[in-house]
Amino acid sequence: MTTPTEETELAREWRLEINMGTVDDPDWQLCPGVREFQPASEPNIEDSSDYDGEGWADNEKTGQAWEISCTLRRKANKSVKIYHPVHEKIRLAHYAYGDANKIHLRYMNREGLPEAYMGKAIPNWQPSGGEYTALGEVEVTFTGCGPLTPIDNPLGS
Template sequence: MTQPTETVTGLARRFAVDIDMAAPASAVWSSLPGIEELKTVWDQRREGDESYDDEGGARETITGSSWKLELKIIHRAGPDGVTFNAVQEYLRGKAQAEDALNGEIHVRWYDRSGVGEAYDGRALVTWSPDGGNGGARDVVTMVISGQGKRIPITNPNASALPVVSKLTPTGGGTAGGNIVTIIGRKFTGVTGVTFGGTAATQVTLQSDSQIACLAPAKAAGTYDVIVTTAAGASANTAADNYTYA
């Protein structure tokens, strides 16, 4: 009897793309939502290097390389239909820049599993809506073209610790009690959420990348929102700041 093959087909959706929307000196990564297609391209630049010594045999040398990400994204809007996703709008704005200095972005891409390839680099963006009839989806073709080398990085998902990448909303009243949605990763098995050391209530795991909870009462100020699982606590970053007013 034929034995089953001990392999499975890899899926393109295993890759994540993050955009740094902060100042160059302090990266704050935000996930690019709505990716429908993604193709990572890396090419060697080669030139002929044949000499008489090769007696007519072809020879090339590698003189450099180039990289790019070719994407199709679903243009995401909020419930009002006109307020578009902040990360997508950031990229659209960069694609309209008049020069490379103002149009350059910082991007990273990696395997969501925590293993495999992971890179970051500086790049320029093109933004081309696909168009269509009145019932067509709002789909955009994007090309993120590398400026300089892609840099191998430690896969952001290699750690088992939870990561907070976004809060919605990012603030509320001092009485607390409002619903806060926490976006990130590695949330499965969440054991607690704290706002400046005070426990949130009604913590609900909605997926490995999303938690909902009620903000506790706190004095006015800005506090860190920390997610804890069996693996440990999320690191303090600018993305987890929640402001009471």
């Protein structure tokens, strides 16, 4: 019996999708043009040491925050003068308040491996600018609102 060959994962393993529908009737659509993608999930750790530890430190996780930093290449249909609808949803949410400011998103391994997550986040939309030869890009940071929940990868079998 042979051992299957393991391959190193690439940074481009992630697929980002935005819910263009509602929570009750989701319409998951690909966020196109992702050039960089960096998810982070940082726990808050508090020192819970006491004398009973005989000098050994103890710690407790008391909270968790998450965010996604990504760079998007802008996509537009210049014949009808519109940007890609997923990009527009993110951009307009940046300027809104309340529920309109939150993006329901999910991201997953694009090869169908088990890693996949879903949550709601507030987007920070910042065009990159650049020299006259640069492509149109925007830096987006999604700051999590509530839990980032592990889900079954919808691309898995």
